Amino acid sequence: MEKSKVLIVGGTGYLGKRLVKASLAQGHETYVLQRPDIGVDIEKVQMLLDFKAQGAHLVVGSFSDHQSLVNAVKLVDVVICAISGVHIRSHQILLQLKLVNAIKEAGNVKRFLPSEFGTDPATMANGMEPGRITFDDKMIVRRAIEEAGIPFTYVSANCFAGYFLGGLCQPGHIIPSRDSVTLLGDGNQKAIYVDEDDIAMYTIKAIDDPRTLNKTLYIRPPKNILSQREVVETWEKLIGKELHKSSISKEEFLASMKGQDYAEQVGLTHYYHVCYEGCLTSFEIGDGGEEACELYPEVNYNTVENYMKRYL
Numbered sequence: 218m219e220k221s222k223v224l225i226v227g228g229t230g231y232l233g234k235r236l237v238k239a240s241l242a243q244g245h246e247t248y249v250l251q252r253p254d255i256g257v258d259i260e261k262v263q264m265l266l267d268f269k270a271q272g273a274h275l276v277v278g279s280f281s282d283h284q285s286l287v288n289a290v291k292l293v294d295v296v297i298c299a300i301s302g303v304h305i306r307s308h309q310i311l312l313q314l315k316l317v318n319a320i321k322e323a324g325n326v327k328r329f330l331p332s333e334f335g336t337d338p339a340t341m342a343n344g345m346e347p348g349r350i351t352f353d354d355k356m357i358v359r360r361a362i363e364e365a366g367i368p369f370t371y372v373s374a375n376c377f378a379g380y381f382l383g384g385l386c387q388p389g390h391i392i393p394s395r396d397s398v399t400l401l402g403d404g405n406q407k408a409i410y411v412d413e414d415d416i417a418m419y420t421i422k423a424i425d426d427p428r429t430l431n432k433t434l435y436i437r438p439p440k441n442i443l444s445q446r447e448v449v450e451t452w453e454k455l456i457g458k459e460l461h462k463s464s465i466s467k468e469e470f471l472a473s474m475k476g477q478d479y480a481e482q483v484g485l486t487h488y489y490h491v492c493y494e495g496c497l498t499s500f501e502i503g504d505g506g507e508e509a510c511e512l513y514p515e516v517n518y519n520t521v522e523n524y525m526k527r528y529l
């Protein structure tokens with residue numbers, strides 16, 4: 218089967234750059250949106266030039282120029298968007314409605330993968346304020362895609378390893394301490410951690426797979442379904458030392474959110490759902506979903522232990 222041509226939108230981002238790399242590595246003709254709006258952001262420009270040197274095509278287009286988006290999506294079969302959606306960095310999820318309009322008008326796209334890559338927003342109808350905005354906005358985009366009749370795959374990638382393993386599941390930390398850790402509650406709720414390069418690799422594997430058409434792809438590497446305590450134990454084994462442990466109760470955690478700025482509060486509510494409520498592991502995958510490691514058993518995904526070795 219001929220491999221789809223792919224357009225990556227948000228290709229210079231934390232996940233986006235990995236999607237570009239994975240798409241090229243898996244032999245897809247890869248296009249990356251180059252937004253004139255990036256101005257003199259030299260890092261982005263250099264990254265785009267690197268992509269080009271590796272074989273990607275740069276295609277100029279802006280969210281404020283509808284026709285440019287239509288022209289860009291007309292070049293490809295599959296569009297993957299990895300636009301920002303983390304409030305402490307930037308949250309642009311609803312801009313994707315413009316991309317949906319462009320894909321609808323172009324009419325040629327066989328599959329669209331919007332910027333999701335986290336908790337399945339469809340399971341978060343009772344999400345807490347203010348963090349629920351992430352889920353609500355992602356659901357608005359889903360509705361627009363489905364109303365436009367655009368074929369899709371939604372990727373639920375659970376926890377990015379860099380944030381959650383790097384910080385031993387503590388919000389506000391991304392480098393593991395060698396001295397102490399604060400457990401969220403009893404630290405026993407299970408979550409799922411995925412190496413961001415693996416997220417990109419599974420995503421690209423799914424784009425031409427009929428089994429993931431109009432479905433949600435959940436990435437649940439079996440060895441990486443661990444509680445915070447188990448993550449800490451893994452780290453302790455690696456450093457050969459026990460950390461001093463304290464704990465923050467649910468009530469204290471929620472009270473600590475007050476007074477923090479809005480973007481911080483959004484992130485904290487996400488940690489609350491994952492670490493106190495176990496929202497990632499509290500449901501079975503239904504008919505509308507597939508699990509990545511089951512679909513692609515040949516893949517050697519990165520384990521939590523191996524991922525954490527980088528911090529030694």
Ligand SMILES: NC(=O)c1ccc[n+]([C@@H]2O[C@H](COP(=O)([O-])OP(=O)(O)OC[C@H]3O[C@@H](n4cnc5c(N)ncnc54)[C@H](OP(=O)(O)O)[C@@H]3O)[C@@H](O)[C@H]2O)c1
Pocket residue numbers: 226227228229230231232233250252255261280299300301302303306307309312332333334335336374375376377378380
């Ligand atoms: N599960 C998790 O733990 C987790 C963690 C982090 C993120 N996520 C999810 O992953 C997705 C990607 O997040 P990320 O952290 O990789 O994003 P990011 O690095 O913050 O940003 C990605 C890209 O979005 C584009 N962008 C930013 N502002 C824009 C604007 N005003 N107009 C148009 N484009 C703009 C830029 O791409 P260009 O300049 O190249 O166009 C940027 O490089 C989001 O859906 C997020 O919610 C999940």
